[in-house]
Amino acid sequence: MPVLSLERDPSTAPRRPLARWCAPLALGALLGLTLAPGEARADWLYGTRGEGAMTERSHVVELSFERGYATMTVTRAFHNGHDDFDEATLELALPEGAVATGLRTQSKLEGRTQWHAGQLLDADLAAQRYTELTGLGIHQPRDPALLAWDGLGRLFLQVFPIAPGSDKVVEYSLDMPASWVEGRWVLELETLGLDDVPAEVHVRSANRKDRLFVDGRSLRSGGAITLDVPRTISLAPRSSAGVFTELAVAPAGADRSIAHWRVGVPAQLSELPERARIVVGLDLSRSMDLPQIEAERQAALTTLSHFEDPKLGAKVAVLGFDHEVHALTPGLVSVAEAIEALERADLERGNGSDLGLALEAATTLLSAADRRAAKRVVMFSDFELRSRIQPADYEAVTAASGAIVHLATIEPASAGPYLDRDDAHPWTGLARATGGVVWFAGAGASPDDDDREAARRIFEELARPVRLDGLRVELDGVDYDSQLPESLFEGEGHAELSVSQQLVSKVRVGGWRWGAPVELVMHPDPALEQRWSALVFGNEALFELDDDEMRALATRGGAVSPVTSYLAIEPGVRPSTAGFAFDNVGLIGKGGCGGSGSGYGSAGGVPFGGRLDRQVWLEAQLGAVWLRCGGAGTRAQVQLEATFEEIVDLQFSPAQPVNAAVLDCVAERSWDLGLPADDFIEARKTWVVEVDVDA
Known part of the structure; x- marks a missing residue:
């Protein structure tokens, strides 16, 4: 599938990641970047402040391979070589069919490692919260991380703040289906990771009796490979119970569902008879x-x-x-x-x-x-x-x-x-x-x-007999226009994912084994409903869904999608002294990047539309003003009157005596604030802002 090219000059990266300000738009579509079919995929890492100073220390993947599916737990460590706190933005390419189903960020407390699990949120809400939490404020820097959609097979990972000269560790989870090929479950993996830090993958079989192979060579369970070149990982079941079938059905809305079914012929369909x-x-x-x-x-x-x-x-x-x-x-x-x-x-x-x-x-x-x-x-x-x-x-x-x-x-x-x-x-x-x-x-x-x-x-x-012939498919008793081939030989399989106008209750595959009729009847497996609610977002079938249907499926499956993102927040995260000053870099709706919000790469210039939490924004801006003017340790109340985006009155009420020079500085800088026009939309409104600046 098309992904972003590696052949780019990092200096062309935007000063602020577009996913940060225009999430969840597809960066590739916004920048006009394309790939020729079959071109290798890899990741792209950059720091928001540090030109070329953001690097990756390690990229380790724990891959668990079960019959039909694989999960990857990906742990990555980023290093900030800049002399200031910085944000890491990773544009990452996923393996074919993979979806993201989890996010964790690591921190240290009194020398102890702690993990903070991400929460799946509406994509717009997650982007807004991340923007607010990484803005300039008055608190100590902590660790929010955002994992967001950037198109089919592509994600954005953003982490902030990474202290100067320090590392930051994040972990995300991927789920993906395997294909049945030549009597084995197969994963075709392209190169993964940055050019200079390819993924180190530790492969384990979920069933210890099954055998693992990499590029046709045996691999012990737990063995490691490097994905600096494309690899074929396969799992050979120790035993097979004959032709297998599987049906997953997940409701997408009131009258629609997704249905994924597959059929596979074992490596050996039959045996030669004895005493024939x-x-x-x-x-x-x-x-x-x-x-x-x-x-x-x-x-x-x-x-x-x-x-x-x-x-x-x-x-x-x-x-x-x-x-x-x-x-x-x-x-x-x-x-x-x-x-x-x-x-x-x-x-x-x-x-x-x-x-x-x-x-x-x-x-x-x-x-x-x-x-x-x-x-x-x-x-x-x-x-x-x-x-x-x-x-x-x-x-x-x-x-x-x-x-x-x-x-x-x-x-x-x-x-x-x-x-x-x-x-x-x-x-x-x-x-x-x-x-x-x-x-x-x-x-x-x-x-x-x-x-x-x-x-x-x-x-x-x-x-x-070495194949099944004359295959045909019915969904709930009605002939289905399937892509199933007429014959499946030993070791071959076929899978389909479709959006149905009803909740599918049965899939029937009929055919012949020699001259004997074969009927394979599949009923939904409840254990697969959640999994395929997520995996639909690794398949082009997702484009047949509307936003509400995608939201229902992504929420059930816990997956990053065009309408959902993961946000991991260390407890106590608020706008910090290491954050970005919004008035210097531009807010959503002020810079004109816009976007439809659908996640499909549209950039039509639709304004932000008042989704900013204005109270939090004012607290962050005014808190930063007091901090810059030497007001650390001060508590104050600020009353601000505005007509649309114009400030027309300011009143300051400190809770304790404040140096006159500090107050003069605060007043001057506060009058210089620019309110986002797309968010401050009332003809007249008074805001009361409590400022509590940490000492």
Whole structure:
């Protein structure tokens, strides 16, 4: 997804972070910064006061990987090399699909480390409070931190104040879904962190029996990697209970919800049967040319190779048929004997192609087999049959065999072997009634080593099921226009997140496993409702939600979103002596940055609209004035009368005697205050401000 470029001159950073004054607008959109698709992502750190003086000491991630999901606890330490208190602003890129679900800031009290957990607030309220708390005031500096939305896959982290020459530690939590790929849960992680301080990631499996891999190499649980280059982290479950499904539903409003569902095929969908009894038939009619004859021989040999292990105990009979049946083996023999006989057989062609007679011969051979044995029939043909042979005439015959019957049209394949279902074939009903399939197959007449290996993988599907086919989806009994592929092979999965006009109660996925119907029914898992209320904000589906729906989901999921932010405040935080003087840097609504407030990167110039806490602002401004004028240790009451943004009267009432020079200074500086025009909107109003300046 597009993110902000690393190729930027830090000197172009605004003197005050736009997220601070125009939250939650997307900085990239405001500055016109774009990325080409696939360009690497990384973070960008700068200090508000110190040009290049804000650096990062460490970036450590604790990643816990469970089946289907991962959580990251990210701890970062920033260093202020400036000679004054400063604010760190970190523009950070998230892993694909990740969302922020927590924030903590660290402080020291009498040498002891303390953590202060963040509170999820309305984004505008969080930005306003952060602005107020980091303004210039009369109190000792403490530690607010803000984690805010900056677009899909991007966040702003702002921390203030960091003392000169000191470090500041913050921690935030991320949650993300994993993808099911090649029979493993997979996280594709781009580079994380600053260019010079990439993330150090400690990876742990939530289930100690599951195995971890990084870029295909085994990693012990708790092992560390550095994300200075993209990495693939995968988790291989020790065991699988078969095809898995999952449905999460979260209400977004009165009549809408989000629904996330997924289905995954295990790394091995089925096993080869033990003690199988197999009959293979080859069409030797004159309508089959010699390359076709050799192609069916190779396809049959490749299929039988999967049963070569003597421990499987399989027995095989090989037949040829034209207008009559020719036994190529003396009944059921070992797989090795059957392969040898088939390799040596002189496959002479004749008139006729009596597939029905071959099916009857197969039934006769299998009727003598142990009833408990798994039985298979595989017939290759071009289906150029006499017209009076109809599939329905042989349904009873195949049923009597007790076998799964596969029928395959065979062609020579110069471009490589293949095996595809042909569900529209006239003989499909007969095969499907036994649990089998009609196939359209291609094999090389004289394959080389590469073709042999490819053919072995492909024709394994005639030995055991390796995929689910003909997949279709219903939501609450109604056909759903899903992106689900028609087939899912072993180790493959599919997931979808959608906004629904109702509270989804059931998702059904139907299909076929060979010729046997498969029905997967999913009901909402209550344990996933909170999680996906958050994870929707890592997916483009969020743009289908309105602000109220986003707020409901983000609040339930505890996630940073276009309408919610985390604010972590050390107890006792108030505007401090280290804060920023608003009249020097400009307030929201005074500097013209504006913004729609939606979080999508709009910068349309909508004014601030009176969201400032004016009483707190006046206390901070007047307190700072008294402090600058040498009034530390003073308590006073100030009565200020204003008409709109103009101050028209000031009266000072100190609680104790004050030096005349101090009072003159206070009066002069107070008259110089500029009230924000978009917030002081009354035609006339009197404010009473209590000033209590710490000594």
